[in-house]
Amino acid sequence: MSDLVTRAQIVLLARTLHVPAERLAHFEKLGAARLHELQQRIARRIFDEHATTFRRLAMLVPVIPLSISLPLVQRVVPPTMAGRAAGAVGVQHPKKAAEALGMLDVSYAADCVPYVDPRTVGALADVAPPGPVVAITNELLRRGDYVTAGPFLAYATPALIRAVEAGVHDDEGMIRSAAYAYSGANISAIIRHMLHGPAQRIPRLTAAVLSGSAELRSTALSVYARCDEDVIAALGDVTFDVGSPEQNADFVRVAVEAGAVRELLTFTGHLGPSALDTLAANPVTGDHAVMSALVAEVAERPEPATLRGLVNLLERTDAETTRRWGRRLFESDDPVLAELPAIVTEARLWPALLRILAEIDAETQTRLGEVWAKLPAAERDMLERRVRELRLDTRLATLTVTMNIYG
Known part of the structure; x- marks a missing residue:
């Protein structure tokens, strides 16, 4: 995992502990995998501490009609408590929870989501009505609350993916949310659906990335580099087809400047022949700072993913570039x-x-x-x-x- 993914896990851990992310900066040395495990363990401990109390509350659900209980809950119960209780209700009464989702005020529901036990989301995913899910997602993205939206991607069913693809139009928000989703397999499944879905969302999303801020481009690269090989190849074809030579060059330079060279080489290593040829012919391969950074990454800590990216690129550049940077590698x-x-x-x-x-x-x-x-x-x-x-x-x-x- 990259430093970008590690930083995302620091933010998630800080959210779980209700402290500023800056206070946990020294934990970056643990790496993304250990930080993810730590955050998951702490979250489980927090939710399990109150499980018995919330199960007792869930026993009232069949007794009190939702039309009576929900307006009262939204007036007097803080979102922190309601979100945590929602998990127990959802596990014991999934159909009632799904029905309640459509009756809640969207703003209140979005306030509650950060406090919902993610483990219970899987139990509701198959019965959750897509409409309210899309509305809540749009509200989270409008607020810029990508930290909350990202981890829930792990529970997206095909039906929910289709609904989000059609109903969530914030391309930048979707990319930024995906950066907080730890599992590359889950991200791949969602992007793979969008690559082949009727909405053809990926070209539009890619255009938004290439025309967006430098931070957005490096964030997107951190997402792309964690995807399965076939997904990276497809994303690469779209990226180098949609982007102008200048945009594609900027995409590479931004990655180097952001310290995301490892991600860039991993991405490059799985590009298809056409995208590789386009990149190799781009003037950015004549940029000394860029090429020096790529070679240095491999020369200092070679690994299959990064070596593949550098070698596949050098093989396709002009003879002088191949000789110059190949010699530097050796x-x-x-x-x-x-x-x-x-x-x-x-x-x-x-x-x-x-x-x-x-x-x-x-x-x-x-x-x-x-x-x-x-x-x-x-x-x-x-x-x-x-x-x-x-x-x-x-x-x-x-x-x-x-x-x-x-x-």
Whole structure:
């Protein structure tokens, strides 16, 4: 997970504890996964403390008609208490809770939502009427309360997704809310539906992102990078089709300036051929600051997702760019170069990496050959076999000969 996702989890934890997010900034070192687990555990503890009391209140639901109880509740019960009680009512009387949802004042309901136990939302998702859900969602987004809206995306059913797609028109709000949804699988399911849904919402949403603020673009990238591979590829096709060359260049520069290089490379690594070619031909690949940041990210802490993004991009840039930044990558410290073959194998990048290396000077190949000569014999044999299969024997002769001399 990225720093952007970690910051989102800090905000959610602060909301749960009712403290300013700044007071929890030192928890960022825990990382997004541990922060998410901590927030979930604290939330469960808070809701479970009052579970018995709220279950007793739920026993009154069949006795008092909603037409009598709801107006009274909205006048005298604070949203904090009503939201927490709603969970127990929803679990024991889901149909009544769904009926009540349509009778509540939208503003009051939106006030209550931050205090509803998310675990009970799943029990109501299948019976909740889409109309009130859309109205409450629109109210939350109007308020800019993305922290509340985001986590509930995990419980969106296909019917609710269709209703939100058609009835919620705040594209920026939807992106900002998704940033607070932890699960990439849930985000992927929603975006995948919108990609293939009749409303064709994604091109409009993408246009809003590309024309929006720098913060919105980096937020969108944090959402995109957590999606499944097929969803990233589809989003990439739309992004580079909808965006002008200037907008696409700005999208990349903003990611670098926001420190979201890891997300950018993950996104790039799953782009389809057309989107990759469009990006590689963009003048932004001639921006020294941008390319230096991309290579530095991989050279300092290589991993399959980021290496794939850099290699796929460099393979498609012009020859001079490939040589320049490919050489910079292979100037990494010896320990990084030594672990590179295993990462390349895991990412299935040998053909592309070897084609890039074939563009590099003999001096760089010699140094790399000396490092890779320490690989097990079976791995060296595999590498040489790949070189032959790609018919790069001559262009990579310095590499293979050096490995054999020092191996």
